[in-house]
Amino acid sequence: MIPGNRFLPLMLVAATIVILALLPHLFNSRYALTLLNQLGIGIVFALSYNMLLGQSGLLSFGHAVYFGLGGFTALHALNAITDGDLPLPVPLLPIVGGLMGLAVGIILGWVSTRRSGTIFAMISLGFAELVAASSNIMRGYFGGEEGISGDRMSGPVLFNLSMGPQRDVYYVIAAWMVISALLMYLITQTPLGRMANAVRDNPLRVAFVGYNPQTVRFLMFAISGFFAGIAGSLFAINFEIITAQAVGIEYSANVLMMAYIGGTGYFLGPVLGAIIYTALSIVLSAYTEAWMFYLGVFFIIVVLYAPNGVSGVLAVHEPVLRARLMHRLLPAYGLALVTAATLLAGAVVVIESSYHLSQPGALTATMNLAGIEFDADGWRPWAFGLGALALGALLLRETIHRVGHAWADVRHHLTGDAAT
Amino acid sequence: MNASPAIRLQDVEKSFGSIRIIQGANLEVRDGERHAIIGPNGAGKSTLFNLISGHLAPTSGRIELRDRDITGMAPYKINRLGLSRSFQITTLFHRMSVVENIRCALYYPMGYRYSFWRLCPRLKDVHERADEVLERLELTRRRDVMAGMLSYAEQRALEIGLTVAGGADVILLDEPTAGMSHSETARAVELIRMLSENKTLVMVEHDMSVVFELADRVSVLLYGEVIATGTPNEIKANRRVQEAYLGVEVA
Amino acid sequence: MEGWIFFLFNGIVYGLLLFMMSSGLTLIFSMMGVLNFAHASFYMLGAYFAYQISTITGFWPGLIVAPVLVGCIGALVERYFLRTVHRHGHVAELLFTFGLAMLIEEAVVLIWGRNPVPYTVPPDLDFALFQIGGMSYSAYKIFMMAVSITMFVFLYGVIARTRIGQIIQAALTHPETVGTLGHNVPRIFMLVFGAGTGLAGLAGVIGGNAFVTEPGMARALGTIVFVVIIVGGLGSLTGAFIASLLIGVIQTTAVAIDVSLTDIFATVGLDLRNVPLHELWSKRISDVAPILPYLFMVLILVLRPRGLLGTRDS
Numbered sequence: 001m002i003p004g005n006r007f008l009p010l011m012l013v014a015a016t017i018v019i020l021a022l023l024p025h026l027f028n029s030r031y032a033l034t035l036l037n038q039l040g041i042g043i044v045f046a047l048s049y050n051m052l053l054g055q056s057g058l059l060s061f062g063h064a065v066y067f068g069l070g071g072f073t074a075l076h077a078l079n080a081i082t083d084g085d086l087p088l089p090v091p092l093l094p095i096v097g098g099l100m101g102l103a104v105g106i107i108l109g110w111v112s113t114r115r116s117g118t119i120f121a122m123i124s125l126g127f128a129e130l131v132a133a134s135s136n137i138m139r140g141y142f143g144g145e146e147g148i149s150g151d152r153m154s155g156p157v158l159f160n161l162s163m164g165p166q167r168d169v170y171y172v173i174a175a176w177m178v179i180s181a182l183l184m185y186l187i188t189q190t191p192l193g194r195m196a197n198a199v200r201d202n203p204l205r206v207a208f209v210g211y212n213p214q215t216v217r218f219l220m221f222a223i224s225g226f227f228a229g230i231a232g233s234l235f236a237i238n239f240e241i242i243t244a245q246a247v248g249i250e251y252s253a254n255v256l257m258m259a260y261i262g263g264t265g266y267f268l269g270p271v272l273g274a275i276i277y278t279a280l281s282i283v284l285s286a287y288t289e290a291w292m293f294y295l296g297v298f299f300i301i302v303v304l305y306a307p308n309g310v311s312g313v314l315a316v317h318e319p320v321l322r323a324r325l326m327h328r329l330l331p332a333y334g335l336a337l338v339t340a341a342t343l344l345a346g347a348v349v350v351i352e353s354s355y356h357l358s359q360p361g362a363l364t365a366t367m368n369l370a371g372i373e374f375d376a377d378g379w380r381p382w383a384f385g386l387g388a389l390a391l392g393a394l395l396l397r398e399t400i401h402r403v404g405h406a407w408a409d410v411r412h413h414l415t416g417d418a419a420t
Numbered sequence: 421m422n423a424s425p426a427i428r429l430q431d432v433e434k435s436f437g438s439i440r441i442i443q444g445a446n447l448e449v450r451d452g453e454r455h456a457i458i459g460p461n462g463a464g465k466s467t468l469f470n471l472i473s474g475h476l477a478p479t480s481g482r483i484e485l486r487d488r489d490i491t492g493m494a495p496y497k498i499n500r501l502g503l504s505r506s507f508q509i510t511t512l513f514h515r516m517s518v519v520e521n522i523r524c525a526l527y528y529p530m531g532y533r534y535s536f537w538r539l540c541p542r543l544k545d546v547h548e549r550a551d552e553v554l555e556r557l558e559l560t561r562r563r564d565v566m567a568g569m570l571s572y573a574e575q576r577a578l579e580i581g582l583t584v585a586g587g588a589d590v591i592l593l594d595e596p597t598a599g600m601s602h603s604e605t606a607r608a609v610e611l612i613r614m615l616s617e618n619k620t621l622v623m624v625e626h627d628m629s630v631v632f633e634l635a636d637r638v639s640v641l642l643y644g645e646v647i648a649t650g651t652p653n654e655i656k657a658n659r660r661v662q663e664a665y666l667g668v669e670v671a
Numbered sequence: 672m673e674g675w676i677f678f679l680f681n682g683i684v685y686g687l688l689l690f691m692m693s694s695g696l697t698l699i700f701s702m703m704g705v706l707n708f709a710h711a712s713f714y715m716l717g718a719y720f721a722y723q724i725s726t727i728t729g730f731w732p733g734l735i736v737a738p739v740l741v742g743c744i745g746a747l748v749e750r751y752f753l754r755t756v757h758r759h760g761h762v763a764e765l766l767f768t769f770g771l772a773m774l775i776e777e778a779v780v781l782i783w784g785r786n787p788v789p790y791t792v793p794p795d796l797d798f799a800l801f802q803i804g805g806m807s808y809s810a811y812k813i814f815m816m817a818v819s820i821t822m823f824v825f826l827y828g829v830i831a832r833t834r835i836g837q838i839i840q841a842a843l844t845h846p847e848t849v850g851t852l853g854h855n856v857p858r859i860f861m862l863v864f865g866a867g868t869g870l871a872g873l874a875g876v877i878g879g880n881a882f883v884t885e886p887g888m889a890r891a892l893g894t895i896v897f898v899v900i901i902v903g904g905l906g907s908l909t910g911a912f913i914a915s916l917l918i919g920v921i922q923t924t925a926v927a928i929d930v931s932l933t934d935i936f937a938t939v940g941l942d943l944r945n946v947p948l949h950e951l952w953s954k955r956i957s958d959v960a961p962i963l964p965y966l967f968m969v970l971i972l973v974l975r976p977r978g979l980l981g982t983r984d985s
């Protein structure tokens with residue numbers, strides 16, 4: 001923290017709260033509220049995931065276990081409220097789900113955090129499959145195909161929220177998001193949070209400054225399970241139904257990609273990632289059946305070329321902007337944009353055409369893409385698509401070269417400035 | 421000063437598969453002395469350090485820290501008993517600032533342990549201690565630089581700093597001056613002398629001038645055995661040592 | 672009794688198939704430190720390629736061509752992508768192969784559609800070879816067994832007799848020595864990755880028609896293969912072999928056991944009807960068969976964190 005700016009974080013939090021309070025008045029359609037609620041849930045989930053990947057260096061393929069079990073517990077608790085067995089206001093349900101996430105995190109974490117790195121990743125996948133497969137067997141708890149559903153308009157009323165309208169749910173989710181994000185940020189500032197970073201960077205040395213790396217990993221894992229459980233409970237309250245999908249591998253993969261695409265190196269990276277990922281999947285899935293393919297390509301590009309995620313890419317430009325050197329990068333970036341557009345156009349035509357042909361329901365080969373009609377089995381789309389891909393590949397070489405040069409130039413200027 | 425030795429090794433053996441790296445090493449490090457371990461490459465010096473610090477468990481034998489059996493104990497437990505070590509290859513927290521590196525070595529010994537309810541920016545005592553340590557390391561100027569960005573000599577200094585910051589009274593330094601220039605070595609020697617005051621120091625060192633300048637006593641390791649222990653002068657005069665070791669490197 | 676032999680036989684056939692996958696995965700992991708998340712995706716590619724080839728030429732050419740094609744794709748992936756991402760560390764490599772697995776699955780859907788394809792057992796082998804106690808043993812299962820065993824004998828020969836085999840052996844137990852073996856290491860990596868994925872492709876060719884060839888097949892098998900190498904212990908081919916057979920047999924025979932844990936404990940006077948997770952204990956073993964490999968993995972992790980025969984920590 002920069003000295004003299006002690007109130008900056010507080011002001012940021014206050015501004016966030018004000019914006020969050022105003023949002024439902026600015027976007028008051030049902031659709032917008034649904035989207036905002038999903039974003040809020042995604043943000044808490046992604047931040048809890050980053051306690052593992054970004055802060056402790058633990059790559060988990062099974063984080064949905066804590067999310068989903070938290071959600072199921074919240075819904076069972078909700079039904080207990082409806083039946084009059086549990087005198088708890090619905091907005092406080094996330095505490096119950098969070099505790100479940102914590103409990104499961106303690107049990108599974110005890111076994112899996114003995115290892116780190118790729119072994120830990122494998123074990124997390126094993127546990128994810130264990131729970132996912134159990135959901136087919138323990139139908140009483142997971143509710144089989146239909147899942148478990150409940151009615152959130154029951155129990156004692158808190159803050160005058162009837163929990164009927166989407167807007168009430170929004171406020172509950174927003175409040176829990178702010179509280180969880182704040183707590184998770186503060187944990188990064190504690191000795192445990194710092195040592196988690198240390199374990200991530202150098203577990204060997206950690207053992208020689210008095211810490212057991214396993215204990216550090218275990219505690220972070222359990223706490224992360226708690227916040228994942230809160231996210232799962234918010235999911236349960238929002239949809240009033242939860243199915244075994246919520247503990248499944250897809251949800252685990254989603255949160256991994258959210259956090260990674262946003263960037264695991266900065267606290268707010270996963271927030272950015274949750275927004276980008278949610279927006280992309282909603283927009284893409286509205287237009288194409290192959291949206292998972294596009295998301296996969298995007299993810300791989302991030303892994304290959306921007307391992308610090310979108311927030312990492314933004315962060316390296318911050319000193320450039322401050323030194324007013326951005327104009328030196330822009331020509332190269334312009335070329336990059338052309339290249340990306342060419343590759344994208346080619347890829348889209350090829351992917352959509354082949355997808356169209358593989359559909360059992362496709363009666364004709366005629367398809368429509370961006371208002372243009374063509375036959376997917378003719379030579380035209382394929383010639384165009386493959387041609388664009390080839391041209392894009394050529395441009396890509398030149399682009400990489402130019403961007404490299406522009407950056408070398410900018411770096412030269414930056415260090416030159418620092419020296420004088 | 422205590423009469424019992426700081427570290428005692430009894431018939432310690434360590435094998436990797438069929439290869440015996442350490443074969444029946446016996447060693448006593450007296451309380452408060454500076455003890456150097458020398459020996460040709462591959463004699464097992466680093467392995468010996470790994471055994472004492474708990475990084476490896478011996479195949480057989482017994483290791484004691486102040487009469488307490490620490491054989492096969494986990495490194496962090498040995499560390500909490502007051503033994504700290506450095507590494508031959510610099511082992512820092514590269515993505516943290518210099519001062520944060522030192523603080524990481526302080527949280528546990530200063531009682532904050534696994535706390536997730538206390539905020540680091542408010543731990544004044546840790547901050548003060550960390551700044552003191554930086555002062556002694558002459559790294560105050562570089563306080564907020566990422567550890568990975570330091571020069572090699574500075575990284576080595578920080579490595580020693582991380583080792584001593586927690587207040588351990590038995591310090592193991594693994595080749596603290598390796599790869600340093602002449603003037604850097606001279607400064608490192610002064611630093612080690614100052615930081616090891618009133619502590620027990622064991623160091624592996626290749627540079628004989630450093631060994632003879634710093635060490636009260638020297639042990640010679642050859643093929644995984646301690647073949648001699650004595651004052652620097654006794655070691656210089658020892659025939660077996662001359663033949664086995666000094667004869668090769670100094671002549 | 673005859674029923675048991677039948678289930679045991681099926682378990683062994685399945686276990687050998689698992690070993691075809693886990694041996695390649697172990698080799699790649701031990702030498703390169705890369706945990707290939709997409710390994711089962713190459714198995715799936717093998718099955719789909721073999722299906723495509725079989726629609727043109729019949730089954731037999733695909734037995735050779737499909738694994739070779741898959742191996743080539745594997746080698747290209749290593750050469751052009753894994754090598755790039757290598758400098759970001761093992762976690763980045765794992766993330767890359769995770770993304771790759773997702774892409775391959777989606778690509779398979781794009782090309783062959785979401786429904787299973789009619790990849791069937793070749794008619795020359797589609798008959799019952801013999802019968803024991805009323806259970807017929809299909810010729811194709813025997814053929815699968817023969818292919819797997821031939822493959823292992825060949826692989827064993829390569830590892831025991833050739834220079835590359837010696838390097839692989841050294842790398843299995845002491846991965847840090849790989850770097851000291853000279854400058855052709857990248858090529859060896861490409862070769863090992865290509866061979867490992869090719870082996871997975873072969874498993875796909877002979878497994879795809881014995882089971883079902885559909886886009887979800889990689890995901891279903893992928894985790895089981897991970898479980899196999901955790902149970903067997905990293906860096907141990909023998910461990911992978913034992914674990915493959917164990918898990919193969921556990922999964923197939925469990926289907927035949929008609930009692931529940933509650934029943935079993937009741938015979939010794941323990942009542943499990945009111946303990947936590949009682950729903951789970953009251954299920955018949957045959958119903959919980961899908962989770963048994965994972966429970967087995969947990970058991971091993973608690974009792975022997977390094978796996979049955981593992982010597983390495985990472």
